Amino acid sequence: MATEIVAFLLTISGWILVSSTLPTDYWKVSSVDGTVITTATFWSNLWKTCVTDSTGVSNCKDFPSMLALDAYIQVCRGLMIASVCLGFFGAIFALVGMKCTKIGGSETTKARLTVLSGFHFILSGLCCMTACSIYAHRITTEFFDPLFVAQKFELGAALFIGWAGSVLCVLGGLIFCLSLSEGFSMRRVA
Template sequence: MGAMVLEIFGLSLSIIGWVGVILACALPMWQVTAFIDNQIVTAQFHWEGLWMTCVIQSTGQMQCKVYDSILGLRPEVQAARALTVLAAILGIIALLVTVLGAQCTVCFQGTNVKSRMLLAGGVMYIVDGLLVLIPLCWTANIVIRDFFNPHVPNSNKREMGAALYVGWAATALLLLGGVLICLSSRGQRAMPVKYSASRRPTSNGDYDKKNYV
């Protein structure tokens, strides 16, 4: 029973984390305009994401433009695109593998394959979280480095946007959920099968002990 609780809780956290990865990938707020020198009134500020850049006017009007060229993007943006998309795809595969190995499904019931599939699903979620963590930390490092670089003009300095924080929260959920799923697979492997499907009585009226597992 405890293994099933860990399994359900871990899978729920992992699914929420996977949704957070997709949200962080789509949001155009990886880098936002930094307000420096006590600028109270600003005509416009910028959002920069993985797929588009947006300009928000002081009147509230927002204009977004999708990047024209992939090869013309900065290396960190290209890597973030590839890793976040790969993480989203891996999350789908991990969900399918985990569901097949879950106790609530009848696939591979009573075999060691079920616990191994559950363990594989947990490991996939952990790898998924690490894949997302790489571009998040890379982008945050560049933002912080440029912010404190005196050779970078104030107009070109950026701050960490909301998408980075969403991504970090999603990473934490994926790592925690993956660990809980791996722990639940150990508990599932330790659960013995009480008896076999068929129990035939012997000639003296007792059940054959060989039918018990």
Template sequence: MGCCVLQITGLILGGVGMVGALAATAMPQWRVSAYVDGNIVVFETIWEGLWMDCISQLGIRLQCKFYDSVLALPPPLEAFRALMCAAVALSVLSFLAAIVGVKYSQRGEQEPQAISIFILVAGVAFLLTGTLVLIPVSWTGAAVVRDFYDPAVPVPLKRELGAALYVGWGSSALLLAAGAMYCHCWCGAAPAAGPTYPWLARAALPRAGRPAPGVHAYV
């Protein structure tokens, strides 16, 4: 009963984390223009994301433009794109595996091996998804903080942490928590699942009345 509650809780956390990972990937607010020293331009706000950069004027008019060339992008940005896309795809697979695991769990002990397999797949996939989201988000955040306090970087080029980074950190925490819950459930369900090949266990048991190989019984 307790493991079933953990599975449902992990399913909810994983679903919210999946939506958050998709939102963080699409949001352009990864890097936001900073208002420091004499760079107090309250009329415009610059957003820089994985796919586009935007200029917001007084919060009323928003102009966005996709990056013209993929080959002209910095290598870290290309890597972040790949990691976030892989994380979104893996989060969907993790969520589907978690749904199947909860479905089998509702049947009781009829399918113990299926329960164990799907719980393990969901747990490992959620953990991997959370790690994939955490890498580009934390890397970008560290670069923003480093450039902000670097005196060699011109003031107009300084940026602050955008909302997409906070969404990514929250989504990563939810996905990691969901993965930990499913792995915990798998550790509890694995001993109850029994041997993977029960016919091997039966074959190893001695059978009464059968002579050992190579021994002939005479009456």
């Protein structure tokens, strides 16, 4: 039971980080220091692109059309939304399937729900990790390309939060799946 509680805490912490990554502003960041007085920070996420001046005033522009977006942004949006949804259903299955809860039916049914929640969390973590990695790959490819003449960006904080959350989801999901195999090996011995 303690293993399941640890797994649940890991997965819920990871899911919260993954969920907070989706609306976070700084997926990519670039600073321009023109003079001592004027500084502008350009940043972008999956939904909009913004510029913040030295006084702290931000001017944002939402992406105008979903069909006009670059394919990598559409893929990242889909993967992140899938990640949040998979984590939500994984949390519900985990709450019902854990040994310390009184709902869920027989021990076999609860064990199956626990494994199902583990798979949901593993898939949630992999979706988020893939989305953050695709986005980061695009940023680093443009940054190190000597022929790319447009403004170059660097990795933002949201990507690191997403990677950390996805690792926690995958680890917790694996612990959920392994806790079931321990239960089966104990039943065979007894």
